[in-house]
Amino acid sequence: MAEITAAAVKALRDKTNLPMMKCKAALQEAAGDEQKAIEALRKEGEKFIESRGERSTEEGRIVIYGGLDKPVGAMIELQCESAPVATNEDFIQLAEDLAQQLATGPRAATPDELWEQDSPSQPGTSLKTQRDELANKIREVFRLSRIVRVDGTCGGYVHHDGKTAVLLAVEGGTDEVAKDISMHVAAMRPQVLSKEDMPADEVAKEREILTEQARNEGKPENIIEKMVEGRLRNYYAERVLTEQPFVKDDKQTVGKYAEASGAKLQQFVHWQLGK
Numbered sequence: 001m002a003e004i005t006a007a008a009v010k011a012l013r014d015k016t017n018l019p020m021m022k023c024k025a026a027l028q029e030a031a032g033d034e035q036k037a038i039e040a041l042r043k044e045g046e047k048f049i050e051s052r053g054e055r056s057t058e059e060g061r062i063v064i065y066g067g068l069d070k071p072v073g074a075m076i077e078l079q080c081e082s083a084p085v086a087t088n089e090d091f092i093q094l095a096e097d098l099a100q101q102l103a104t105g106p107r108a109a110t111p112d113e114l115w116e117q118d119s120p121s122q123p124g125t126s127l128k129t130q131r132d133e134l135a136n137k138i139r140e141v142f143r144l145s146r147i148v149r150v151d152g153t154c155g156g157y158v159h160h161d162g163k164t165a166v167l168l169a170v171e172g173g174t175d176e177v178a179k180d181i182s183m184h185v186a187a188m189r190p191q192v193l194s195k196e197d198m199p200a201d202e203v204a205k206e207r208e209i210l211t212e213q214a215r216n217e218g219k220p221e222n223i224i225e226k227m228v229e230g231r232l233r234n235y236y237a238e239r240v241l242t243e244q245p246f247v248k249d250d251k252q253t254v255g256k257y258a259e260a261s262g263a264k265l266q267q268f269v270h271w272q273l274g275k
Contacts, residue, residue, distance in 0.1 A: 073154025
């Protein structure tokens with residue numbers, strides 16, 4: 001059996017980030033050949049991850065890539081098995097690389113397509129290889145559960161724990177304005193951006209209910225319509241972003257705040273981890 005030096009073990013550990021004893025065993029099996037040892041460790045890791053393929057991934061992070069100085073925005077959700085891994089620096093780097101590549105690289109219609117693309121932080125290495133090497137080190141399953149890319153300038157907000165995020169497509173304004181509105185979305189959870197985005201049948205049903213209520217209250221027919229329109233404002237304020245009182249200044253709506261800030265809102269995407 002070839003003699004395995006401490007220097008050789010350390011060199012392999014530096015390349016794989018795996019435990020010293022595992023690196024030493026792999027070198028012994030490979031008769032000291034580092035490349036064969038690396039390949040054996042990779043295959044072992046793949047088998048291990050495959051054996052855990054059905055395990056639950058309820059932790060993870062949502063990451064956005066955006067800014068009003070960028071022409072494209074993106075958001076991804078990367079799941080893992082445990083909370084400590086969700087805060088691991090290498091896991092966070094992988095998530096950030098996925099979001100950046102989705103925005104700046106060739107389009108990826110599916111998570112599988114994105115995994116095959118190059119890693120921004122590791123040129124010449126695919127995101128899939130970056131994932132597999134990290135999974136081999138951490139021994140957990142990772143799942144890229146959702147991706148979205150938005151053409152156009154985007155701002156956004158990610159909660160400190162990475163479990164809630166909003167990507168906001170906007171023209172004009174500032175990054176701070178976009179962040180404030182995104183934080184409002186995360187807190188108030190509107191269904192749609194504008195009144196025009198509400199399903200017409202739902203609005204018609206609500207109008208019918210409010211009209212019947214007014215009649216049951218004995219209101220004259222000639223004022224019922226105005227009453228219904230007034231009450232619909234509360235209905236919209238619960239569901240429509242631009243009609244909601246702004247959380248930082250409830251004397252104005254989000255729409256008025258955006259307008260005063262020179263921001264034209266285009267769309268928003270609001271995710272919560274696993275939902």
